Amino acid sequence: MLHYKTYELPDTDAPWVVFVHGAGGSSSIWFLQIKEFIKHFNVLLVDLRGHGKSKHIVTFKEDRHYNFEDITRDIIEVLDELHIDKAHFIGISLGTILIRNMSEIAPDRVSSMIMGGAIIRLNVRAKVLVTLGNMFKRVVPYMWLYSFFAWIIMPRERHKKSRLLFVNEAKKVAQKEFMRWFRLTYELTPLLKYFEEKDTGIPTLYLMGEEDHMFLPAVRIIITRHSNSWLEVISDSGHVCNVDQPREFNSRAIAFVKKMDTVSARECEAGLPQLAAC
Structure with missing residues (x-):
């Protein structure tokens, strides 16, 4: 099972918030969120397989491949272990793909989703990076690749803290x-x-940084096509907006979870089958 850590409030009715990090990171990337979120919610942090303190997770074969469904079911296993029937999910970067996949595999477990630095579509630059990575991954040290990708995605000086955090975690x-x-x-x-x-x-x-040049344009499009979807752009921030601008990220995310939890409770009492846009 994945390594996880929980923070629980005395109020047994407090909603759960589950944080999901991206590839190469660990639950430690949420260090700027924990203090604020545990004032309001029960919090669950997980380290995805092969990351952080979940390095002990091995597959049946040393070289066995796994897919997004395997990784998503790892998270569901933790929810089952803790008897968490439903939660609000917050992800960053590739973690947003896992949360979106969770909404497919177990939609009844997902109260709401907060997608930080969401990966919705790969633009031409991203596709070129992926292609180059697959071409050279066996001949170029993986940390060179990861550092190069981090610089392309988070190129500005004010992204340096986020860039270094992810590179150091990837090591x-x-x-x-x-x-x-x-x-x-x-x-x-x-x-x-x-x-x-x-x-x-x-x-x-x-929740997208205004300087997230790789992924923000696609998010602007998708919110016009999907119901119950909203976009908030955080100024002076890049891809990893929870680290670049933690106060803005925290205040907006906490307000959203509180609002969704309140609306959901009201609709439950009214017997409505699905949350409507508010």
Whole structure:
């Protein structure tokens, strides 16, 4: 099972918020969120397989591939272990893909989704990066690749803190594990296309940095096509907006979860089958 950590409030009715990090990171990337969120919610932090303190998770075969469904079900296993029936999910970067996949596999477990630095579609530059990575992943040290990708995605001086945080966390991931995760890029295009075409109707807040040049344009489009979806752009921030501008990220995310939790409770009492846009 994944390594996880929980913070629980005395109020047994407090909603759960689950944080999901991206590839190469760990639950430690949420260090700027924990203090504020535990004032209001029960909080669950997970380290995805091969990351952080979940390095002990092994597959039946040393070189066995796994997919997004495998990784998503790892999270569901933790929810089951803790008897968490439903939660609000917050993800960053590739973690947003896992949350979106959760809404497909177990939609009844997802109260709302907050997508930080959401990956919705791969633009031409992103596709070129993925192609180059697959071409050179066996001849170029993986940390060179990861550092190069981090610089392309977060190029500005004010992104330096986020860039270094993710690079330093990635150094803790074994090379074989990195290769397994990189193979997931083959699944990305068809999976993202499916996500874009299907509207779950689950309340979703996209929190994007205004300088997230790789992924913000696609989010601007998707919110016009999906119901119960909203976009808030955070100034002076890049892809990893929870680190670049933690106060803005926290205040907007907390307000959204509180609002969705309140609306959901009201609709439950009224016997309505689905949350409507508010």
